[in-house]
Amino acid sequence: MPTSMLLQGGTVLVHDQNDHVKATQADLLIEGNTIAKIEAGIKPTAGTEVVDCFDKIICPGFIDTHHHVWQTLLKGRHANQTLLEYFPSGNFVSSMHTPTDLFWGELGGALECLDVGTTTVVDHAHINISAEHTKAAIAATVSSGIRSVFAYCPIRRVETWKPFVLSQDLLTDWAMELLQELGSKSPFGDGRVQLGLAFDEFFQPKEVIANLFQKAREAGVKVITGHYVRNAIMPPTKTIEVLHSYGLLDTSILFSHASNIDADEAALLLKTNSHVSCTPSTELQMGQGDPVAFQSKLGIESQCSLGADCHSNNNASIPGQMNLLLQSSRANYSEEFNKQGKVPAKVYKTVEDAFNLGTIAGARAIGMEDKVGSLAVGKIADLVVFDASSPSMVCGAQHDPVAAVVLHSTPRDIEMVIVDGIVRKVGGKLCAVDVKAGRDMWVGEERDTLEWKDVAKMLVEKREALQEKLGKIDYEEATTGTIKAWHLDETSIAEHL
Ligand SMILES: [Zn+2]
Incomplete structure (x- = not known):
């Protein structure tokens, strides 16, 4: 029984x-x-x-379709940052984490998700500095008890911060072998943690992307996710159109943000039943553009879901994101009336519309609507x-x-x-964490069970040690380096209008 x-x-x-x-x-x-x-x-x-x-x-349970679960040790530092400022201080500093740092950061992030009612998370894990880094994060995910699509992400590590140099090799032999190895071991944690793929270099040649996607599918990956923002500073590549032209856009593809996409790309999302995760907190703060989910001119609400993105920047609550999306969309809607000296007869969108984005729509985004949501x-x-x-x-x-x-x-x-x-x-x-559950993947914490207070104590210690290293980085140099490395348009940056 x-x-x-x-x-x-x-x-x-x-x-x-x-x-x-x-x-x-x-x-x-x-x-x-x-x-x-x-x-x-x-x-x-x-x-x-x-x-x-x-x-x-x-x-x-809430479904968070875009989150960097490892970022716990970075909490508090992005509060007044733009997207460009966040890249070196939030994205590239995964290179400064040890596997142990990532274990604790990931565990802290997964536990925050559970605490705020997220039962499934799509974890865009841009931490693959080494196989051990990735395995430590998977171990923490398994131990936490959350359901996750752990989206393995080949990245370029920072080789030196001054001058700012990124590694040139992205899809190295070891990174591809690791994808295969993880595929052979997935799913992890009694089936709760499945392997996904995260990728952010859609400007790579077609054969590189197609080959990676094929290898991922051979490894059992069912969800492929990637960031996509169109605004003045980002490269002009129309990623949705590009993937479609390569024959790679289908229901397994989940874009995070898709800010400022046009009607043609919206139509492709609908046609291919591919998906979008809106992350209102970071999108509104970091100048990415209005969240697309409730933009009536795009008509892609059926393809959208919600994510917390960076719990280093804002809390992980999905109801919090529902609230923010709903009210900011209502503000935009009524503003159009205000401009014409009118007021809307009815409020825009309903609490049920917002609720669905964080529940059943999240499940559809990862093909799990028959199981969760x-x-x-x-x-x-x-x-x-x-x-x-x-x-x-x-x-x-x-x-x-x-x-x-x-x-x-x-x-x-x-x-x-x-x-x-x-x-x-x-x-x-929160209940106690079963560290043993993740030991197949990584052995680095001797205690078998951990109460939240034990986790919090370790997080504070690890944050302090990491800050010693992060405090020495020349972020101005790193920002200039990021602009060059990612082909960003520096001329679009303005102090004021
Ligand atoms: Zn993100």
Whole structure:
């Protein structure tokens, strides 16, 4: 008999066939890792653990489709940075991390995700300095208990910071062999962690990209993700069109941002059922352009989902991203009316539209909509329990639970998080981490289990040691070097208009 758990008497948020979310008073029975029943009055059998969910909202676990989970040790330093400033201080400093740093950074990031109710994350892991670096991060992901598409990312490491020199070899023999090795071992962690591919050099020749994609597919990769931003400083390559012309654009492709794409590229996304992850916090801050998900002129909402991108810059909460996207889109919408001396008759978009981007649409973006992203019998038990009587949520949760999740909730209101039928947060506190679960991939931490306070202590220590090194970098030199290395258009940078 599988272990079973009965969430009794909650408000269950259930999607219908048209993606409408119905708040249903019901019990939810989990058997093993599967949702076995959602109905009123389920009688627990002997041995079933019963959890009283009176005045609780039972919600699908959130799906974050673009996140650099390793970046915990960098938190706080990008608060007032543009995208260009972020490149050296947030992106390239993976080269300054040891495998141990990456283990702790990744573990801290995955645990933050779980704490804020993210049960599945697409991890754009641009950390492949060596095989050991990548394996340390996979070990931490497995140990954390989160569900992940670990998107292995061949990168150029920083060889010297002054002068700023990046390695010339990107798809080296060892990097390709590692892809193959990871493929042979994937999925990791009882199937929770599957291998994906992340790639950011779409200006490479067709045969290089096609060969990499083919090797990735041979390794079992089902999701290929890459950054794509069009704005004045970025190279003018139209990545969506380019991949389509190579015959490589299909439903497995997930772009992060796709900021400022035009109607032709939007049409290609729709035609090929490829996907986009919008990350409102970083896009709005770093001058990337308005998030595309709710832009009515593009009409690609069906292809969009949400990501937190950098928890080094903003917290990892997906409801937080729903909130930010919804309200910024409403501001843009009403501004058009304001310019003409009018006001809109109706508010733009709904809380349900935003909620769906962070749940079922996220599942579609990674081809897992039959398994996660909504609560239904037969799906995997990845879910979140909110306290409907918390100071933030009370009254809102009873009136409109979806509005309460999108606009009123904070991570503090999340009492319980379950991934793959296993409780990872309970009573508002993260459960202990099983370090043993990741040891197949990397051995570097002797303790078998870790409480959050142990993890936090290590994070503070590792951050301090890393800062010793990062404090010595000449970021001006590194920024100039980045402009050259990535063919960015320096002439587009303006102090003011
Ligand atoms: Zn990113």
